[in-house]
Amino acid sequence: MLRQIQAILLFICFGLLSMGSVYAAGAEQLFKFYCAQCHGLEGKGNGPNVTESFATDPRDFTDRAEMEKLSDADIKNVILDGGPSASKSELMPPWSKTLTEEEVDTLVSYIRKLCKCQAKQ
């Protein structure tokens, strides 16, 4: 009997855990689908598009010092309007017609997790 209860409890715990990861996969899935082609699956700025002919290295999101110079609004704006809107390379695309604001906000928090850093206020 105790065994059975244990098994059921374990089952419930696993259920909850996997629900948690489904939620987290939202941000991760967006990042891997849209951003990793240039920024790399781990956000290190080394995606498969970065070959010799790629003129400007994509931002390394694990570079804490660089990322702390940006506010969350800076990050959001550059995602929506692309590199040139922030005097950066045109190789950083504008995503405003592709992603919803909500998706962009999700990506901003995901990037903050990658850099393990605080936003510039």
Place this chain on the structure above:
Amino acid sequence: MKSTIRVFFGIFLAATTVTATQAIAADGENIFKAKNCQSCHYTAGPAREKSIADQLAKKGPELWYAGSKFQSAWLQKWLQDPAVIRPLAYNSLSEMNLGNHARLAADDAVAVSEFLMSLVSSEVEAGVIKPKNHPKGRLIFRKKMPCSGCHQFPDRNKISGGMSGPSLVGAGSRLNPDWIYAYLKNGQVFKPFKDMPTFAGLLRETDLQAVAAYIATFE
């Protein structure tokens, strides 16, 4: 009298060619099924993908608008000798495309190509885009927009550009210029979930036309 016979004969000939083409297309559909092509490609529109997960679950590109997208001479040849189009394996960012696509014998390729060319989309307006080395299109593709970051293209004597998108080397003989424009203008009809950003609304329609015309010159 002679001319009436000629007209009749003409009509008869036209009618038989039309039915013959249809017969080849039907043949092609059977071959497509027999060779299990539909295990990786769907051929009935409209687009089915409802999420990123649906897109990632696909094993090959959708072909329901193949007749609007491709040029038939290219298609016939490619089915017999499929060269790599996407530098990376389909839906992968870490593995290369090994170039081991199924290949067809010449007569099967003709029939399958006839079938695929019969699959068209009403979203593609014919005769709008003529290939042109448009300075504006060139500027947008190479400098103003990130196109070259994700697509290989012919750059004088070498090939430049990124790897995540299909290579545009040879796009001039592979793609229908009108489809390129339709895809840039109204991409979600063909690909509701794609890792390429949407540029319609950011670039003017005339700019989209200029880029499409420019891509259509790629050898």
